Amino acid sequence: MNTAASTNHSAQIKSYLMVFGALLVLTVATVTASYLRLPAVLGLMVGLAIATVKASLVAAFFMHLKGERLLIYGLLGLTFLFVVFLFTLPMIDMSAIGINRMPYGGANAMAAPPPATAHH
Amino acid sequence: MNTHATTISGHNPEFATTGIPNGKLGIWLFLSSEVMLFATLFTSYIVFRTSAAAWPRGWDVLNVPLALVNTLVLISSSVTIVMAYAKTLERDQKGFRLFMGLTIALAFVFLGIKTFEYRSKFEHHHYPSSSIFYAVYFTTTGLHALHVIVGIIWNSWLWHAAAKEWDEWWFPGRIEYAGLYWHFVDIVWIFLFPALYLL
């Protein structure tokens, strides 16, 4: 019922172990990278890039997504499309209204003029 | 029925018009919803983090070595469960029991370390209510731990059921689906670990 059943088991197991090795290496890499104390944005990008590679390895080999049916790809594609909306739109909004964020009694209004000042 | 001239092309035992077994399609649908769940938590994490006045760096307040060990534990458990599945396909019940047992044991190790970590946080009076950072930390890792617990229950049930259902045709499928879930739990941690501890 699965590709694994028909292919050579030992080759399959070998690929699992190789992925395991790669995951270990990448884990060590991500921890090492953190010791570089990179600035937040760069660190975020490096950290998430490594995590994405690791997650893809797990998905492709352990979850047998490699060679999976088109329908499953379609489903995951749709999910990730909505994930993109869910990520980007609220984040764009939150960063755009960041200038309005002010705790009660924070800096007063004149210190933070409204975004645009063209009028009439 | 009487007036309906029907040709019956026999019973369709798999009920899988798409060619993907029901269980597999079901588990992938479930995982898609889980992707949305954790994606929402990540969105919130990024929103809180970018808008926070002060956000501590993970290594200053959290125990990175412990979390590193936990990461290795969880990755290893992902390997053991995929091995358990391979053994099921090879019809090696002993091997299956060994690797599934290891998976469950590693999950317990993960939870044990997590408990230790939580407890030391509480001892230092860091609670979810302490700051938005701890709120995010406890909520996301707590929800992940909940998924680990569900995985333990699921895997233990399969370990137990193997004795009776080993020769049923559906058994390998059940291991595969439990494995898919467990790998997903692993993937979530793969993202949580750098996001909370390393960035």
Place this chain on the structure above:
Amino acid sequence: MPETAALSHHGQDRHDAHKLPWVNKYVFSIDHKVIGLQYLFTSMFFLLFGFMLIMLIRWQLAFPGKPIPLIGGLLSQALAPGGIITPEFYNALGAMHGTIMVFLGIVPMGVGAFGNYILPLQIGAPDMAFPRLNMMSYWLYVPGGLLMLASFFLPGGAAQSGWTSYPPLSIINPGQTVWLVGMLFLIFSSLFGAINFLVTGLNMRAPGMSLWRLPVFVWAQLVTSVLLLLAFPPLQAAAILQFMDRVAGTSFYIPEGLIVGGQALAASGGGQPILWQHLFWFLAHPEVYVLILPAMGIVAEIIANNTRKPLYGYKEIVYSMFFIGGMSFVVWAHHMFISGMSPALGNFFLVTTMIISVPSVAVLTCLVFSLKGGSIRFTTPMLFALAFLPLFGIGGLTGLPLGLTVTDIYLHDTYYVIGHFHYVVVTGTIIALMGGVYHWFPKWFGRKMNDAWGRVHFWTTAIFMNGIFFPMFIQGLAGAQRRLYDPTAQAHNIVTQPLNIVSSVSAWLLFLAQIPFLVNFFHSIFKCEKSEENPWRATTLEWACPSPPPHGNFDKTPHVYREPYDYSPEGYLSDWRPQHQEAGARP
């Protein structure tokens, strides 16, 4: 994993159904038909209950501060001293009306009841893909509903922060914790249901049932399930965060420096109230389509059947539903134009909102054009389906000034919104669901509902529904705000206050108009004339098995030979040719 349950269990059940103990047959049943009926009865109860809540509110709105006659004395003194409801109770009634109607009434009826019963039959399946999961969905829905009901009697009372549960109000108000827990139950119920429907619809189709031979109702259920599956988890996460705010003292939605009632709120701060709105509406806008798509499916079935001709633009309808489903994930913030969200982002959501209206127009147009060239039978279900078209049309049209950023500045949070939303959901969805009940009643119980009383029910219902909601447009344009305990406390509502009385009286009459329906419904289950197997002479597969279908549905798996609506085929004597009938079997 539970796929096996479908098979192994099914194998036994099919033959042993009559041997099952009563409790497994009717209470913890795994038969999709029993579960469908369980959903039907439970959701009918909740719809009536939610309706009763709003009838109390309607008294307060029509005659603010006057004691409620007759039943006022029956209410607890804490909620309604002297029969006059308190503002707390008023807010609780409003919040629970919305929650119960949407999450416990309409969705469980449109998806849980109709979907569960009809979808497997229409694709020729013996049951759902995961019968046990199906049972679990129902049994998660019930405790969710009971929690919501129980919350009225718990110390904090029911939730008082609107069905939208906007923080920080929802965090400092009593009652919201139970609401959140209840919602988590309902979310899980819907998620499991959605998975089940998708797997069933994709995988359990009878031989020959290709995707383009699926009835529109099945397509509607499938798109709905995708929406439930992918839109609910964000609310789930958001609800968990709000739950943490309430019980663990976190500040996900609480900014720093809050002063409540003159006292500084003890919270660490750093939260974002608007984030909740984003996450809530990320679910709640697709949720609107969860409410409306099954209704469109039902209407399409009834129209095709009663015009005795194929549906006009079948593929256009299906593609439009796909498009609606996909787009519904990027329009959510049109609920937030004036929420403090970035105004520039408002323009983006304005454009997406206008785009999504086009496929809705397309569906409606196809349904209207389906009438052309037909031989229209004005049966009771058809009356409901026909009423759906103009009334849903009004609901859709009045969405226009609300979706437009500029006019929404004025109309947002006025009665205009309530009118618009209820035209879509009540005169749209509920009318369609009622039509569906009349249409499939013979399938469910093997008997037909009384037709004359059905017509009485239809005309009274349609008139009173308009009587309730049309005045709201006038009130909204005149500036009347929603959710006011005493509408006369502010000047903008005083001139149009008589319309509140019109709405309220219509609401009570609408309730009375449901009595013939309920009597007819329950009487017909036991007493009315036995119906034929296929009384409507419909072509889809649910009519290819006995009514009500036995355990396992079909004696033999049907084979499908053609498109779903082969009515009045050319060169054919009778005006219908079922999907499972072999070509040329009956000239």
Place this chain on the structure above:
Amino acid sequence: MEKLINNYGWGLPVAASTVAGGIDFGIRIIHVAMFVIFILWAIFFTYLLIRYRRMDGVKADASHGRLIWSLAPDVVVLIFEISLIVLYAIPAWSRIKIKFPTPDESHNLEIVAEQFGWIIQYPGADAKFGRRSPALVNASNPMGLDPEDPAAKDDVIGVNELHLPLGKPTLVQLTSKDVIHSFFIPEFRIKQDAVPGMKIPVWFEPTKAGQYELGCAQLCGVGHAIMRADVFVHEAADYDAWMTRQRPQFSPQE
């Protein structure tokens, strides 16, 4: 209240700000279009129902012919919506909610919403707003104004009464102490949520002297219905006279 009721009727209320005309134009044009679309549609619908009712011996016509003009409603709606967006909504939205007058040319106010009232802070003669602190909030100092701050000395605080001059735009910095409220003056056609932890700018320019109503349009708790304020719009000279009569929050006499 009696005076306010005169502002309202069975249609749109009195229009009393520079943006009201634009919003009313949109509301009217959409409703006219809706009415026309619906009537045309209803005529067609009724015709179909009568023409194609069930008749003995007449069979339905199942020919699947696609009619190109069934796309007409989609196209009409699409064109109507595109023109609304491009010609009306985006420019008008930008004028009302994106572009703001500068503080120099405006009458500046800080407004704080609370359960269940509106607190208005006028900057006084120095045109500077005094500092606020949550810790200082009490019954006699609802705004939590800091007496140590020199800018606060001449600040005037109003509760549930908003006074505005004619002839220049008013620029409000809107916030909330506790929950989300919404600043809604129907006569001005202006609405904006007041969100705690945020300071959101709102502007409008009254065009008629008179009395108006400020309501809260977002459910804010048990007193939501009674959360209102009176808005008084004065001629510029009258406004100045009114202002000189006001005692600052920390007036020397106290």
